[in-house]
Amino acid sequence: MFFITSLGNAGIIWIVLSVIFLFSKKYRKCGIAMALALLFSFIFGNVILKNVFARPRPSWVDTSVILLIKNPTDFSFPSGHSFASFAGATVIYMYHKREGIAALILAALIAFSRLYLFVHYPSDVLMGSIFGVISAIVAVMIVNKFISDDSIKVNKS
Numbered sequence: 001m002f003f004i005t006s007l008g009n010a011g012i013i014w015i016v017l018s019v020i021f022l023f024s025k026k027y028r029k030c031g032i033a034m035a036l037a038l039l040f041s042f043i044f045g046n047v048i049l050k051n052v053f054a055r056p057r058p059s060w061v062d063t064s065v066i067l068l069i070k071n072p073t074d075f076s077f078p079s080g081h082s083f084a085s086f087a088g089a090t091v092i093y094m095y096h097k098r099e100g101i102a103a104l105i106l107a108a109l110i111a112f113s114r115l116y117l118f119v120h121y122p123s124d125v126l127m128g129s130i131f132g133v134i135s136a137i138v139a140v141m142i143v144n145k146f147i148s149d150d151s152i153k154v155n156k157s
Contacts, residue, residue: 056076
């Protein structure tokens with residue numbers, strides 16, 4: 001679980017994937033939408049909602065549990081790992097179903113790891129996941145509206 005949760009630290013796996021996707025014609029639009037969904041995840045999850053709700057983490061409330069990871073210092077609601085993971089994975093699924101299924105499985109594992117490691121409540125993970133899906137849908141709608149497939153192709157002349 002330590003390795004799985006580490007993949008979600010700062011949304012790193014999803015950020016790396018979105019950057020890689022930007023270099024491929026087949027995945028470029030997906031990479032743009034992922035980057036936008038991850039930006040939404042950061043702004044709404046980490047900057048706004050965590051500070052508005054200011055929910056203490058379960059590891060702060062019950063200090064008798066020995067943590068397998070460093071105790072996080074930011075608030076608990078919503079789970080940023082779940083938010084970013086489902087934002088990224090849902091975008092992939094919306095553009096590329098087969099790869100998206102693998103991404104959604106990874107997102108679910110990352111979300112579960114946050115419960116297993118006792119740093120989030122189930123509602124933190126559930127709402128982070130739901131917010132991630134919503135941010136992905138909004139990002140895909142924006143990208144599909146403003147970026148055509150023709151505008152992202154590279155000219156070879």
